[in-house]
Amino acid sequence: MSQRAAALKPEMQYADLAQQGETAQLGMWIFLATEVLFFGGMMAAYLAYRMTYNADFDAAAKESVIWIGSVNTAVLVTSSLTMVMAIHAAAERERQPIVYFLLATAALGLIFLGLKGYEYVEDYNDAVVPVLNFHPKEGNPGAVELFWLFYFYATLLHAVHLTIGIILVFFMAVRAKRGAFDAGYYAPLEVVGLYWSFVDTVWVFLFALIYPIGRSG
Amino acid sequence: MKLGGQIVTFVIAWAVLLLLLGINVLLAYQPIGGLHGFVPIGIAATQAFIIMAIFMKLRGRPSLKWVFAGAGFFWLMILLGLSSTDYMTRAAWPL
Amino acid sequence: MTVTTFIPAKSTAVKNYLTAGFGIRSWLLTTDHKRIGLMFFGSVTFFFFIGGAAATLIRLDLLDPAGRLVQPDMYNRLFTMHGVVMVWFFLIPSIPTTLGNFFLPLMIGAKDLAFPRLNLLSWYLFNASGILAVYFLLVGGVDTGWTFYTPLSSQYATGHVLPAAMAVFVNGFSSILTGLNFIVTTHRLRAPGMTWFRLPLFVWAIYATSLVMVLATPVLAMTLALMSMERFLGIGLFDPAIGGDPLLFQHLFWFYSHPAVYIMILPAMGVVSEVIACYARKPVFGYRGMAYALMSIAVIGFFVWGHHMFVTGMSLYSGVVFSFMSFIVAVPSAIKVFNWIATLHKGWITFDAPMLYALGFVGLFTTGGVTGLVVATLAADVHLHDTYFVIAHFHFIMVGGTVSAYFAGLHYWWPKITGRLYPEMWARLAAILTFTGFNFTFFPQFILGYLGMPRRYHAYPPEFQVWNVLSSAGASILAIAYILPLAYLGWSLLYGKRAGSNPWHATGLEWMTSSPPPEHNFVRTPVVTSAPYAYPDPETLADEPAGRRPQA
Numbered sequence: 074m075s076q077r078a079a080a081l082k083p084e085m086q087y088a089d090l091a092q093q094g095e096t097a098q099l100g101m102w103i104f105l106a107t108e109v110l111f112f113g114g115m116m117a118a119y120l121a122y123r124m125t126y127n128a129d130f131d132a133a134a135k136e137s138v139i140w141i142g143s144v145n146t147a148v149l150v151t152s153s154l155t156m157v158m159a160i161h162a163a164a165e166r167e168r169q170p171i172v173y174f175l176l177a178t179a180a181l182g183l184i185f186l187g188l189k190g191y192e193y194v195e196d197y198n199d200a201v202v203p204v205l206n207f208h209p210k211e212g213n214p215g216a217v218e219l220f221w222l223f224y225f226y227a228t229l230l231h232a233v234h235l236t237i238g239i240i241l242v243f244f245m246a247v248r249a250k251r252g253a254f255d256a257g258y259y260a261p262l263e264v265v266g267l268y269w270s271f272v273d274t275v276w277v278f279l280f281a282l283i284y285p286i287g288r289s290g
Numbered sequence: 291m292k293l294g295g296q297i298v299t300f301v302i303a304w305a306v307l308l309l310l311l312g313i314n315v316l317l318a319y320q321p322i323g324g325l326h327g328f329v330p331i332g333i334a335a336t337q338a339f340i341i342m343a344i345f346m347k348l349r350g351r352p353s354l355k356w357v358f359a360g361a362g363f364f365w366l367m368i369l370l371g372l373s374s375t376d377y378m379t380r381a382a383w384p385l
Numbered sequence: 386m387t388v389t390t391f392i393p394a395k396s397t398a399v400k401n402y403l404t405a406g407f408g409i410r411s412w413l414l415t416t417d418h419k420r421i422g423l424m425f426f427g428s429v430t431f432f433f434f435i436g437g438a439a440a441t442l443i444r445l446d447l448l449d450p451a452g453r454l455v456q457p458d459m460y461n462r463l464f465t466m467h468g469v470v471m472v473w474f475f476l477i478p479s480i481p482t483t484l485g486n487f488f489l490p491l492m493i494g495a496k497d498l499a500f501p502r503l504n505l506l507s508w509y510l511f512n513a514s515g516i517l518a519v520y521f522l523l524v525g526g527v528d529t530g531w532t533f534y535t536p537l538s539s540q541y542a543t544g545h546v547l548p549a550a551m552a553v554f555v556n557g558f559s560s561i562l563t564g565l566n567f568i569v570t571t572h573r574l575r576a577p578g579m580t581w582f583r584l585p586l587f588v589w590a591i592y593a594t595s596l597v598m599v600l601a602t603p604v605l606a607m608t609l610a611l612m613s614m615e616r617f618l619g620i621g622l623f624d625p626a627i628g629g630d631p632l633l634f635q636h637l638f639w640f641y642s643h644p645a646v647y648i649m650i651l652p653a654m655g656v657v658s659e660v661i662a663c664y665a666r667k668p669v670f671g672y673r674g675m676a677y678a679l680m681s682i683a684v685i686g687f688f689v690w691g692h693h694m695f696v697t698g699m700s701l702y703s704g705v706v707f708s709f710m711s712f713i714v715a716v717p718s719a720i721k722v723f724n725w726i727a728t729l730h731k732g733w734i735t736f737d738a739p740m741l742y743a744l745g746f747v748g749l750f751t752t753g754g755v756t757g758l759v760v761a762t763l764a765a766d767v768h769l770h771d772t773y774f775v776i777a778h779f780h781f782i783m784v785g786g787t788v789s790a791y792f793a794g795l796h797y798w799w800p801k802i803t804g805r806l807y808p809e810m811w812a813r814l815a816a817i818l819t820f821t822g823f824n825f826t827f828f829p830q831f832i833l834g835y836l837g838m839p840r841r842y843h844a845y846p847p848e849f850q851v852w853n854v855l856s857s858a859g860a861s862i863l864a865i866a867y868i869l870p871l872a873y874l875g876w877s878l879l880y881g882k883r884a885g886s887n888p889w890h891a892t893g894l895e896w897m898t899s900s901p902p903p904e905h906n907f908v909r910t911p912v913v914t915s916a917p918y919a920y921p922d923p924e925t926l927a928d929e930p931a932g933r934r935p936q937a
Contacts, residue, residue, distance in 0.1 A: 085905065086497040086574060096499050096573045102355050103565045106362030107603045113366045114607030114637050117373050118622050121633050123327075124377045139315065146311050150337075153345045154304040161296060204618050215627035222622055226614065270345045274338045280311075281334035285318035289326055354572060365600045368687050373636045376691070376703040383701040 081256050094260030101264045105271045112275055115227055119282055122219050131287030132212030133220035136201050141192040142284040145185050152181035153273045156266050163259035168252060175246035182239040189232055227279050234272045241265045303344040310337050401901040416501035421508055422487030428512055429475050429483060435519055436470035439463045444857040452844035460843030461528035468531025473556050474515045476783055477645060480652035482563055484794045485591045489567055491895040492585050494576025496905045499569040503562050510559035518552035521545040535623040535634040539615040547616055550609045557602045564598030567591055578913035585893055585917045586669060589676045590655025593683035597644045605641035632697060639690035647686040649783055651679060653790030654721055657743045660793050661725050663891045664740035665732030668918035671724045678717035685714045695766045704763055711761035718754050722747060738812030742793035745820040746786055753781025774834025777827045785823050800888045804901045805881030811873040818866035825859025892919050
């Protein structure tokens with residue numbers, strides 16, 4: 074144990090580090106419940122318009138770039154795996170693997186963002202970007218525009234969350250490299266892991282709402 | 291790092307998630323009619339369940355985390371369920 | 386509540402939280418929940434008087450049927466300002482962030498909240514958003530009403546809708562962080578022996594409120610963000626021009642804003658339970674039922690939002706569902722009223738100022754609640770929707786209920802917060818003036834609404850003048866009743882008698898430590914061994930319990 078580890082003490086209001094760690098995790102779970110409701114407002118909008126303009130949503134969703142969406146889902150799912158591996162390494166008190174797995178997680182997040190950016194360019198070329206370039210090929214133009222507004226709001230908001238996640242993961246990697254988790258107290262890492270996997274979960278649902286519909290003719 | 295039981299579980303979960311993604315994409319092109327609105331959501335819910343149970347460590351003994359994970363879901367259902375009472379019936383029952 | 390460890394009331398070795406540090410930095414960078422509670426008290430008091438100033442101008446304008454004091458445009462900006470400031474910058478934060486912040490850790494025997502730095506962040510977010518909101522409401526203003534309905538807000542309104550909506554958005558995060566902190570603290574930091582059914586009802590109330598804050602507020606944030614994007618881009622999800630549904634905005638808005646009413650009233654119910662038990666010298670009747678009622682109000686409150694939309698074009702089927710659910714939420718509310726009355730039964734009641742405020746709360750809350758059932762009825766609402774009847778109904782709950790309870794709690798815990806006693810007679814006078822002034826202000830509005838006077842108009846037909854003059858006259862009494870405590874509570878800071886640790890001989894852990902409490906609340910962590918409200922049974926006492934009130 075390093076000198077830093079020996080000096081590790083809980084904050085004043087906690088009895089011990091175990092209580093502090095569990096409390097931090099509970100706090101993150103409650104925050105994630107608020108996030109569910111935050112995205113939920115948008116989901117309700119999607120549901121209402123999907124019920125009202127079902128055929129138009131099918132026509133609109135067909136124009137989404139499903140190969141990028143699928144690859145991105147695979148990328149994020151894999152990043153969730155590398156994230157839990159980093160936490161696992163922290164539990165085993167192995168410093169180098171923590172750093173490598175965290176850097177891999179952040180890199181996968183960046184790949185996701187890069188692909189997403191490329192997808193936005195493709196969307197622009199397909200003329201489905203409201204305000205900037207919007208000339209839908211089929212369907213009632215208004216309803217199709219509602220779909221694409223949802224698409225951009227939801228994916229941009231998700232990208233913002235992912236960016237915050239990448240910054241947090243990178244920050245954790247720096248702390249891990251300095252040996253912050255050597256003493257066996259790695260609750261901050263677990264909290265960031267919860268957030269990361271949650272952002273992954275949100276994407277899984279966005280994928281289902283956006284890409285696979287309206288393609289079977 | 292030793293190749294322990296936990297790591298095997300993580301890798302299996304990851305493989306199942308990718309498999310479900312593949313099924314989702316394949317089914318998108320099959321003529322399943324009215325089901326195509328529900329199948330992707332069902333698959334997404336399964337994937338979310340796996341991520342939360344295994345990657346977010348909800349499996350195991352009952353804990354307070356279940357309550358708040360469940361609360362987020364339950365309140366989302368209130369929002370979606372009660373607003374759809376309006377959207378499902380507005381054309382048939384205008385006020 | 387019996388506490389096995391004895392905590393010395395006056396420990397000279399430990400500084401109290403006010404003397405633990407001096408200078409502006411010791412306040413602005415503090416993580417002590419008691420200091421942050423006081424800072425929130427300063428902030429919400431400031432916003433209360435801003436919102437009150439707008440209300441004063443509204444009532445002055447309505448003295449005259451022609452509404453000659455302000456232009457119609459100005460009138461719209463005034464009631465928007467009144468609504469935005471009072472709802473988000475006074476009523477919602479009022480009890481939770483001040484009394485809740487100060488007393489939640491004390492009442493569960495904790496040293497602080499679970500996340501003290503998050504608590505401070507919450508205060509900064511609150512003030513940043515509040516100052517932003519007030520600035521933009523003053524320069525140019527917003528004329529949409531506090532509800533920001535689309536497409537008025539997103540397409541047509543001319544004022545500073547975007548910055549005002551952003552201010553409310555940021556304020557929401559302050560609210561979420563506070564709620565999150567309270568929930569986690571209640572779960573994780575209770576003292577040994579403090580089981581769930583030994584928690585004082587105020588803690589239950591704050592917990593239930595926090596649940597609502599955490600689960601409803603994000604939906605408001607999303608709703609306002611979508612509305613703002615629509616205004617910014619000129620096209621959006623609620624835009625009727627492309628087939629969007631403005632009613633969707635209302636669904637999402639009220640998914641938050643109806644439960645927001647419970648954010649205001651639940652903590653008030655908690656305060657009143659504490660006060661009535663203390664001044665009736667009896668345990669709260671049906672304690673468990675009271676706790677369950679708080680929780681079920683918090684949950685059922687999410688099922689009723691559609692009753693704000695009965696006449697907007699929503700489906701009739703949906704209207705029936707929401708009407709039915711609105712009647713259901715009256716059940717736990719009524720349980721609470723009956724249990725407060727049963728608590729008074731055969732108690733040793735004294736009419737000290739906090740008790741006067743609390744009894745006022747029970748009457749006004751009942752009136753507001755029962756008239757709520759009237760507007761929850763589909764057919765009656767067609768007549769009463771958007772009239773002064775609705776205004777009177779929700780002011781009975783929010784102002785008659787919440788503000789009365791806020792003052793009850795402020796007086797009840799004043800000696801603990803400051804270490805000083807307030808002048809009892811002045812406080813009783815203020816309590817009586819509040820009740821009287823309130824009824825004069827808002828009861829005529831029930832009649833006005835029933836007669837058909839619509840809300841949000843700066844002028845009205847002359848036959849309504851008598852009721853409007855009565856209402857404005859009542860408002861002047863109310864204004865005095867609200868300014869008066871500022872004077873005598875301020876006076877008591879300098880000249881009030883020293884309070885001692887438990888001047889009311891009340892139960893509860895907060896009274897087991899010194900007044901003002903030491904920096905980390907307790908000299909030793911208390912151990913709890915019995916249920917709350919362990920007041921001696923009045924029937925076994927031959928004489929009035931001794932030493933109940935300090936001789937002022």
